[in-house]
Amino acid sequence: MANALRGAIQRGEYPPNEWLPNEGRLAEEFQVSRGTVRAALKILENEGRIGMRQGRGVYVRDFRPIVHLAAQVPGGTDAERFTDGYAPQLREAGYDRISESIEVQLETMRPKVAKRFGLPAEAEHNGSPQDRLVVLRQCDRFVDGRLWERQITHYPYSIAAETELMSPEHITDGIDQVLGRLGYTEDWSWDIVGARMPSPREVESFGVGHGIPLLVQERVAYAGDRVTRFTETTMPADRHQLLYAGGDAPAELLLLASDVSIFER
Amino acid sequence: MANALRGAIQRGEYPPNEWLPNEGRLAEEFQVSRGTVRAALKILENEGRIGMRQGRGVYVRDFRPIVHLAAQVPGGTDAERFTDGYAPQLREAGYDRISESIEVQLETMRPKVAKRFGLPAEAEHNGSPQDRLVVLRQCDRFVDGRLWERQITHYPYSIAAETELMSPEHITDGIDQVLGRLGYTEDWSWDIVGARMPSPREVESFGVGHGIPLLVQERVAYAGDRVTRFTETTMPADRHQLLYAGGDAPAELLLLASDVSIFER
DNA sequence: AAGTGGTCTAGACCACGGG
DNA sequence: CCGTGGTCTAGACCACTTC
Numbered sequence: 001m002a003n004a005l006r007g008a009i010q011r012g013e014y015p016p017n018e019w020l021p022n023e024g025r026l027a028e029e030f031q032v033s034r035g036t037v038r039a040a041l042k043i044l045e046n047e048g049r050i051g052m053r054q055g056r057g058v059y060v061r062d063f064r065p066i067v068h069l070a071a072q073v074p075g076g077t078d079a080e081r082f083t084d085g086y087a088p089q090l091r092e093a094g095y096d097r098i099s100e101s102i103e104v105q106l107e108t109m110r111p112k113v114a115k116r117f118g119l120p121a122e123a124e125h126n127g128s129p130q131d132r133l134v135v136l137r138q139c140d141r142f143v144d145g146r147l148w149e150r151q152i153t154h155y156p157y158s159i160a161a162e163t164e165l166m167s168p169e170h171i172t173d174g175i176d177q178v179l180g181r182l183g184y185t186e187d188w189s190w191d192i193v194g195a196r197m198p199s200p201r202e203v204e205s206f207g208v209g210h211g212i213p214l215l216v217q218e219r220v221a222y223a224g225d226r227v228t229r230f231t232e233t234t235m236p237a238d239r240h241q242l243l244y245a246g247g248d249a250p251a252e253l254l255l256l257a258s259d260v261s262i263f264e265r
Numbered sequence: 266m267a268n269a270l271r272g273a274i275q276r277g278e279y280p281p282n283e284w285l286p287n288e289g290r291l292a293e294e295f296q297v298s299r300g301t302v303r304a305a306l307k308i309l310e311n312e313g314r315i316g317m318r319q320g321r322g323v324y325v326r327d328f329r330p331i332v333h334l335a336a337q338v339p340g341g342t343d344a345e346r347f348t349d350g351y352a353p354q355l356r357e358a359g360y361d362r363i364s365e366s367i368e369v370q371l372e373t374m375r376p377k378v379a380k381r382f383g384l385p386a387e388a389e390h391n392g393s394p395q396d397r398l399v400v401l402r403q404c405d406r407f408v409d410g411r412l413w414e415r416q417i418t419h420y421p422y423s424i425a426a427e428t429e430l431m432s433p434e435h436i437t438d439g440i441d442q443v444l445g446r447l448g449y450t451e452d453w454s455w456d457i458v459g460a461r462m463p464s465p466r467e468v469e470s471f472g473v474g475h476g477i478p479l480l481v482q483e484r485v486a487y488a489g490d491r492v493t494r495f496t497e498t499t500m501p502a503d504r505h506q507l508l509y510a511g512g513d514a515p516a517e518l519l520l521l522a523s524d525v526s527i528f529e530r
Numbered sequence: 531a532a533g534t535g536g537t538c539t540a541g542a543c544c545a546c547g548g549g
Numbered sequence: 550c551c552g553t554g555g556t557c558t559a560g561a562c563c564a565c566t567t568c
Contacts, residue, residue, distance in 0.1 A: 046311045110530070192527065220522075240459070
């Protein structure tokens with residue numbers, strides 16, 4: 001039954017955003033019990049093809065991912081890119097009501113964070129405990145009232161202490177400038193990109209349906225051999241793609257690639 | 266019940282690769298019917314946390330993704346990276362029996378492919394039909410007998426005709442060299458990275474369980490303003506991550522980042 | 531109030547894996 | 550052969566959405 005429905009969807013018999021017949025009707029149509037219908041729908045839901053809403057019905061999912069310029073160290077900060085480059089692009093794509101919320105905390109590094117900063121995972125008392133303090137800035141970006149992406153950046157406390165990095169405000173002149181004024185010029189970085197399924201918590205906060213993976217990007221930036229920050233960005237993969245440039249790419253790259261979608265056939 | 270089990274797994278009460286109690290026992294333990302047990306297990310399966318094997322049982326999934334150096338135009342070909350850089354890394358990680366199979370076809374561009382080559386999606390007869398011919402090289406890489414990644418590269422027929430690109434052999438000296446000899450020096454490219462759930466077909470060919478997304482990387486490479494190739498790489502996200510360098514990254518980058526995992530806590 | 535999906539039950543039989 | 554998960558049924562009640 002799942003195969004039959006998948007075919008019907010792919011053939012366009014149920015176009016994107018259209019409601020399917022209700023479970024009872026499907027049960028009649030396919031001459032099976034409602035339990036079987038639900039099992040079939042679950043399969044399609046977990047493939048990300050349909051969404052199910054209690055009290056409403058079952059609809060065909062639509063995929064229109066937006067391309068993210070993931071340009072590296074030279075090329076402005078993420079926040080900058082969001083407000084200057086990304087938000088306009090979103091508006092063009094028909095989205096509106098774009099906002100962000102920022103929270104700042106001071107904490108001791110989790111083992112994962114310590115690793116990213118090049119410290120041994122467990123505090124072995126070789127070095128002052130101060131070295132393991134990080135300022136954590138969590139920036140949630142909302143589009144049309146839904147969480148769009150979540151970015152968590154860790155700065156060493158030794159760099160961020162007593163600076164504007166510790167206040168939960170949008171940094172208008174860009175992180176680059178701030179770090180530059182503090183004497184840290186980032187000259188290289190790496191990104192790791194992967195994907196995983198969301199936890200129930202994440203399903204709730206992102207408002208994604210089952211069957212939608214999360215894209216996860218980790219970035220560690222360096223000034224020489226000093227780690228200046230570690231950023232983890234999480235985005236639902238039905239709405240986000242990352243764009244990386246190689247070689248001498250032209251400035252209009254984003255325009256060129258902005259309507260690319262991995263969901264195309 | 267899914268929450269309880271998820272907690273138990275996270276607390277390490279069921280370590281990775283361990284079998285869970287069977288469905289009957291779980292039903293007793295939680296005082297629910299077997300249907301409910303299965304619903305709970307389905308949830309965890311679709312989150313990628315457990316795998317279910319008929320006739321065997323239910324086990325806790327392990328995530329040890331391998332980091333892929335996705336370095337760009339300067340830095341050798343993908344095939345090169347696979348045999349020279351990647352395969353050794355895999356062997357170190359305990360994998361063995363690495364092989365690849367190559368198939369070559371000549372086809373007319375699908376609309377998606379035409380777009381990547383900068384042609385209008387539909388053939389509007391402005392230009393010879395020859396311009397829409399592509400040589401398609403599908404390279405499947407197998408590790409331990411399972412499909413590990415699938416890479417499909419499209420070359421314009423006008424470039425690839427009568428060259429070794431049309432024979433289904435491993436290109437030992439690298440695509441770069443071949444294209445260079447043909448007078449095409451790739452000087453820039455872009456990558457788009459996204460994720461989606463696999464189709465049932467892909468579930469079968471990759472041998473992934475439900476709940477494991479696929480990482481999809483599209484790359485278009487240019488020699489000047491001429492597109493030399495379009496490559497689409499598909500990889501299960503539980504075993505693959507992509508590494509991108511920014512700025513003046515050191516040569517040992519891969520070593521530095523090779524044990525990073527987005528699944529760490 | 532009516533209609534939708536969400537959850538749960540108890541029981542049956544099938545298909546696969548391993549001894 | 551037996552134990553495992555895979556599929557299916559028929560029926561019940563709950564929770565959410567809409568009118």
